[in-house]
Amino acid sequence: MKTFKYIAMMALSVMLAGSVTSCEDMLDTKSDDYVFDNDLNLDNANDSLFSVMGILSQQQRLAERYVLLGEVRGDLVQVPATADYSLQEIAQFNVSADNKYLSRADYYNVINNCNYAIARMDTSVTIHNNKVMMADYVGIRSVRAWTQLQVALNFGELTWYTDPITNVDDVDKDYPVLPFDAALDRILQDIEPYIGMDVPNFGNVGDYNSTQAFVRPTLIAADIHLYKNNYEMAAQLYYDYIDYYNLYITTGYANRWSSNTRTGITAGNFQAYKNEVISRIPFSSDVKDYRPNLINMTYSLVPQMVPAPHFMKQLEEASHYYADGENSILITGTFEGDLRGMAILADNRGDFASAYGYTHVTDKQQDILITKYYNNGEDAGVSNPDNEMFDWRTVRHLRSVPVYRQPSLYLRYAEAVNRAGKPSIAFAVITNGLKQKVMDDSTIVNKWERNGEPYINFDNSKYENNQGTAMRGRGFGIRLSKSGYLIPELTTLNDSIEWVENEILYEMAAETCFEGNRFFDLLRVSHHRADHPALFVEKVSQRFDNPAAAAARLSNPDNWWIKK
Template identity: 30%
Template sequence: MKTMFSIKDKIKACGKRSLRLAALLPLGLFSFPFFTSCSDFINQDSDRVIIADKDHLNSAEDTLYSVVGIVNKLQAISDRTILLGEMRGDLSDINANTSADLRDVALFNVNDTTNAYNSPADYYAVVNNCNYFIAKADTALKNNRNEYIFLKEYAAVKAFRAWTYMQLAQVYGKVPFVTDPILSTVDADKDYPKYDMQQICEYFLKDLQGLETIEKPGYGSIRGVASRFFYFPIYILEGDMNLWLGNYRDAAVCYYKYLSTRNGVNTGYPTGTSGVEWSRTSTHWDMMSDGFASFFREGSNYTANSELVTLIPGDSIPSEGNYSQLRNLFNSRSDNNYSASIVPSQSLINLSAAQTYCHYTSTRNVIYAPSGLDNYRSGDLRLSSAFATRKMDNLVHNKTIDYVINSKHSDQNVQVYRRSMVYMHLAEALNRAGFPRFAFEILKNGLNDEGIQANVIPYYKNDSAWIAQFSFPSNMYVRRSGAYPALTSENTMGIHSRGCGWSEYNERYVMPDDSTLTGDARLQYQIEHVEDLIMDEDALEFAFEGQRYYDLMRVALRRGNPAYLADKIYGRRGADKVGEMRSLIGKDLYQTANWYLPLP
């Protein structure tokens, strides 16, 4: 009996009236220098092509049907959202079980249309459905309570479209840009310009303006998944777009507006104090409490304290067609003959072990955990929470196998945004806006007004008015006190503490500075080195979540230094195997043109 989520069930419940959902298939990236025609690539019989059976969407039933249909199309790209951003980075690696297609992704050898992970048509299926809804929805229509019927869905669909185009730009570089629905070969035969990330971000910053505070559609719980997790918050999208564009102050304000309004006006959305840590009553490094792994089992309940922000719901059984394979790639399961295909890279293992865990005992003593502990328990503990192996006797094959568990990919849903991502992107934006100490506060102590006044304002007095708009009231953002047991009101700590203990007491984790420098030279030193800490923290917090490759790309482009990305990826298996990786990878990553997949 099927017990999990199936979007098809929800669609069937909405009635027989339907749109045939479809995709636009673009020509190759280099077919035309500026424009791409889609003629000959439209399949009128495909279930991916929108063929309208009505001229307008004008009923409440249409809103539900259309939005759920778009989420259905998002399912088709959910795995790639993780894999294309993860396997091309430096934190995950392949093994003997990895398929040829995924191996080619990891080694930058995707050169043709036969690779299962290179299908832009699926992205354009989302785009074309969004374009249809935006063009056809009667946004002036009201119900008998004088409420706009389509407004919530209209904002949500515009956000779906913006996010999908950003994914396309990250994966392919320049892509055909289409904002009208393609409903016929006449439409498909038109020439469409190709937009890069900058053009896409500039367009959608204007397109989304004014929609940020519109409430999201509420469809309740669908097969155990809270539908409020389906949507992409517009403030976060605008923050990310400004981050890519280099509008760092604007990006920071967008992220702050999300954090300060997520739970309503005059409310907070603090980091929480959950992580993975050694027990405060033990100094023998043998008892651990893990609140980190639970972040990846959220989805059933949307609460004020949810770590999860956005997910793409997956079907529960393979026959549904949009079944996520991530759990079979990252874990040992009967479905994959207990053979996981993705493992931590040596680079991630080394980075995790290089961190200093600061232990704050129940008697308020500071102790630093030793190195050399097994099972990824040296340094940062998040890797040990996310990834574990154990020996298991496989009776079917009469042998002992390495049984792999990855807690970040344990169910059918694919997580896209988390609370800590918003905070870390806020740190990235504040740092590049010229406030590295403000950014470092997010890493080490956690944000509240008291800390900002003590550790930030004194260093940026000329910008105190701008900083003042970032208010994290200390009665809503209560930092850890060190009391044992912890006070129930405590809800804020530095992101680094999620895996490295009590960073606020860690004298080895300090603000980078060089007092021999002065003025702008000193500030630039701080900015670059805090950015290095932010990228390390992103790796420790978000490994296996599909963020890494794009984080490296963004920083490398910002610094005008392709080697920043290339050297880290060539170092995936450690410094002693850089030559091996360069020979295996099929592209020269010092050339930015080789960072993208080719459009078939």
Template identity: 25%
Template sequence: MNYLTIRNFTRGILPAAALLLFSCKKTFEVLPETTLDESQMYRNIYDADAAIIGIYGKLETLAEQYVVLNELRGDLITVTENADTSLQQLNEHAVVAGNKYADPRSFYQVIFNCNDVLKNLGVMLEDKKITQADYNARYSDIGALRSWLYLQLGIHFGEVPYITTAPENVNDIKNSAAYPRVPFATLLQQLIAFTEQLPVLDIYPSGSSLVTTVDGYATQKFFINRLCVLGDLYLWNGDYRKAATTYRAVMETGANSTNTDEQFNTYKIRYADVANNNDLAVGYIRYREQDLQSLINNAAQGWKSMFIRSQDALWNEEWIWVLPFSKSFAPENPFINLFAADGGSYLLKPSRAVIRNWNSQVQNNGFPFDARKLFSIDTSSGRPVVMKYSYNYSLLTPLEKTGNWFLYRAAQVHLHYAEAANRDGEGKVAWALLNQGIATAYDNASVTDKTNLQQTFEPAPYNFDGRYGTAPYFRGPWHRNGGIRGRAYLTPLSTGLQQQAEALEEAIVNESALELAFEGNRWPDLLRIALRKNDASFLAEKVGTKLQLEGNAHASEVKARLLNKANWYLPFNW
């Protein structure tokens, strides 16, 4: 059965991808409303590229479901008075059949499209319509994306059918004998076995027909990072050394660049540029650090700017995988409707729990709050509003719902790496990346000669050189690493955590909440740690506290429900 049509490619394609397609006559020389059989669709490399981009166009329709499931089920987001029944059910972990968000079919639609493309890429290779190199890159891209989709299904539904073909009738999935549901732990092992064997784990290289710039958008960040997927699979499966090794490869993306800034900055969480604030850090105007009004809070500088700025050098230091929304192409940005109090339906809002967490932090200047709060949320007519997805939306042009679906960035890689390193017995390395960076954690300020300081002296993947010395002169590959909390201008956590694996793990996950709030990581974080610790209370306490702080009458009931592991997963209703 063929699931892909030219209609799929042209309606619902991401803006940059759509522009790419329409700007290449060789890619589309057919009528957009024409349904083609496979012999007409898979003729050459341009058709293969069209199929790849069509998959990502379909993927973007999952953006709202992805964020709602991964955030509302956790403790950082809650419902407003405008929320419908489906959202209220998710918030209280009381989902019943018919909930529009707890529907696995939308994920399987994209998976079956992936299966169809993977099969036809093989046919094209056999028929010599594409080269081995072109096949390897495209097969690996769609294969990794399918693994990521299945990881999402496992996180939310627990036991799911693992299907690598495109069934003739999708409703056959109801037949558990033909398509047995695989436990999450088994699914992880199957996904790892498949993803490890992908021909190419690196991103598309420069020169690929899929890597270009269209209307100012560099398409390379449009595609999933395969190493990030594999690293996450290892982390979930408890393969900590493999996870750290794989994440480290992502963190070293710029290591071989001839551009010094790319070499030292790309995915390395660069420290603040205190002189001019041209960075992605929380900062203040120099020498005015005690003046709250001097906090850097604009679209071109500082931490907030990563959610607003165009794809310039600073943007590329942080972002790994981002899918854009455009006013010109469907689907429109769903986050305006979800979060905006003005111009949207304001269905979801920041929880009191996340606000309390931000307010419990201390900045280096003594201010008793985490400035990332001011950049992640705002207040509209007294109502708290999630802002990360709405900065590029204006009421002056209400129909232009542009924006981005933020999927993966450097901070996420560092936090996941730290989580793996900690579990692998490297607590000091994990603590360093969590706090103020390698150089600071491994330094002795009283010693001028840094030859044997500011580096870990650990075997790979824990071998970091952050030396920044004057006499003798050193500029180690990680000398600009400022750490997650360092970049956020927060005081470091106790060094005693370096020898307390479980306490450090909770600190890492808490930092993820502060740094990555609303980006689709919270429920997976809570679930992964609860599974690892075999401690239902870890998850239940946090969700119960969220509801209690919101005055939800069912808080105790929900907490009790989540003490049963079976209630962590959504019902698999087809």
């Protein structure tokens, strides 16, 4: 509690919103020295706009940590011995008292500002029968819920308070500290009344629509229900979101061989990270403003994290089935390699880095690096003398950090549907894509799985072009039965469910690696199993030099969190 009181005192000096002139300017985080005005009420659209944008500018400080803390505690990256010691400690699940990632202040600053706006916002203001402040109110609640979820996921507990801390007396109050599972229950209870409600739409903020700055309540609730093993509820919420917003998986974001000679590649997946996005944390276009350092941390001679060798090996050995088009019925080449990682062209014609690969920037750099952030960055027009990788080119920076993408949505839907007892429908998300002709094909979807539940209705023609996620890296032919990529004949339904679940975990890695999801993905899927935390322990411990010692440490859930 002493730590939280210190954080709360810091929150008193953090602004709610500043006097800025445009939405783009509001993404500038340079000015943060405003204090709360207890007499201020948010009762008009301008006040509401400024409060929302002020909160979003503070949320930017969480973006880099969202990615780092979600990945270095997973199984897809390694943190080299030359990396920052604080990051090494997090990756080793052995945190010292001076670790810089122990600080929770930025999270609680966002939460406290949300509390302030929620307490002061007058949602009854009506113009032309429209409650003009309600969308802003819902947006702020969604930011608070998402931030609370990050606190719980990173630190294993959440100090719960919903009234703003505006003076020293508020700091001295006793606030409940909720352990992880109880924190998720409380967040869910708080956000559920706003499922399906609109978030603010201020038009474009920089290059992105402002609605993408929010993870909508529907998705926050769905993720928590999925963790809590409420599978049908989660499936319905994911489906409702997919159906309402007309979302589907397209092979336009596929990396594929240009022909079965493998002498050229047609790349689309390598920039899906910035283009195929549901929710993101955006940043100002001004290079002088704050932005995450992920490119500089990975595209470097001294990288802070690199792809884990066993992960690269898994993608390198994945079966690949070449077909000329997404509707072709012929497999004309069978190879190895999931092209969403990297590709090695035939006849020594070179290589292609998608999520990771060789950079060929300098003779000094021959190791494989994470290239996902670099590929999705934009030229900053400035140099960085501290990074030799940029000594002959302009620095690149990320204009946003995605926190929810279409593949994440569909694969979590598959995770929920699979655990709801429908493994062939879940597997079709990976192989064929969900659409009427797939759902009606008994060689793909078991008839006994189709019981009329609303969350499996993909009969609408808008899903006609839905494709399987695996087609985006393992060849268009993977959807065909002759590929042999099928659910094997297993003894029990639970065996089939766990086999499909392992394939879903692979797809989550291939599609969304290095995006900040992996710790929660592993934790959530492991939680579905009777022997939890065995899956989580097995997956994470394999990246350690001494897997047995790591497994012993990780078998204690207290060691998962960022605590001294």
